[in-house]
Amino acid sequence: MTGDRRKFRREGEERRREALMAATLELVAEGGTAAATTRAIADRAGVTAGLVGHYFASKEDLTRAAFGELMVRFSDLSLQAAEAAGGDPLARLAAYVAASFRPPVLEPTRISLWAGFINLIRHDPEMLAIHRATYLRYRDQLQALIMALPGFADPVRARPLAIACNAVIDGLWMEGGLLPDAFGAGELERLGLRSVGAILGLRLEEEA
């Protein structure tokens, strides 16, 4: 009668931590940080709530780890697209920009995650540090691509250009993510390429 205790398998520490972080990210994407309760996370990861405390000192700790994981995992996606575009600097930049408006960078999941975590950044110094590192890394990639263009080698000139290009990409990305039906198919990508081109004084549309 009382033998209904749950069966379980022992897993390595790494596997369990990853499963718990993945479950956290799924839940944040679906319902914001409020939906990522300890019990819901454990349930999603196929364990019981008590185990969460065994692998993470606190729920805050788990949240931070999951956020960091997410950022690392996605940080080089656009760069990979650029490198796949070949050796021409203009084509590489165009590919980088265009990739920001296509899956897997522009995904409903990613926007939900970003929206769920963004308010934590303002109140948790460690979260802010992760965000800062990710943002600067992304911007540096963009700046390197710009400096590879003929006549753009000066970093003092390239820095503000990279900031502005990054801003217009982020702005379009955010608006497209929050109001998907306010824009036509492919409109954001086209606008992104044209705007970045305009800021740099180039034409990127036909490069993508």
Place this chain on the structure above:
Amino acid sequence: MTGDRRKFRREGEERRREALMAATLELVAEGGTAAATTRAIADRAGVTAGLVGHYFASKEDLTRAAFGELMVRFSDLSLQAAEAAGGDPLARLAAYVAASFRPPVLEPTRISLWAGFINLIRHDPEMLAIHRATYLRYRDQLQALIMALPGFADPVRARPLAIACNAVIDGLWMEGGLLPDAFGAGELERLGLRSVGAILGLRLEEEA
């Protein structure tokens, strides 16, 4: 001995609702939506928790009302700056852009509020509707300013330009708000003017 019941004054319905909404906004700005509990809101507004239920059907209802209030209150700030700039279309546009990077539009409070509410937009249809209306209103203002420029009267051409200009402003605004110390004083405003100018093929820097 038992006469320690709290003294109170009767206020009009409007005053109380406004006080509760203001308290909600303050708390969201300080600690995100999680900090805006019924009891904390009531405390901040100088009443007891029970009264919240008397003026708002639910906490969700109060949150929505507060968000709407906030958006209405700030929706025309940049436009006022444009109108104060006189009759020259170029100067008006420059003033509008520049105002986006100065108080009271660019304030830590506003960024905190935006960050606190942004994840609710993704899961509450009414919140999304408020956001959509505000965003489109802002963009339409920008488009009208652009169409007032000589040679930009065509709305089919002005629409994507307005979207792009709005995006770069939003992107810079967001990044500046989340990482204030990553940018020099006045750098964002200068960059905003230059970028919007580049997108439109104009020079705005010396107009502000």
Place this chain on the structure above:
DNA sequence: GGCGCTGTTGTGCAAGCGTATAATTACGGT
């Protein structure tokens, strides 16, 4: 094949949440 280590479970607790409701009291009408 038993034993010990520790990953894992189940339970419970204190705190805080939103909200419903009865008791109180301020205030305007008469």
Place this chain on the structure above:
DNA sequence: ACCGTAATTATACGCTTGCACAACAGCGCC
């Protein structure tokens, strides 16, 4: 002056949360 009414308070209830802790059991080791 007082009386009705509605604004306001105080209390309580059911629920959920994060977390602590003791008991259990899978798995490697001798």
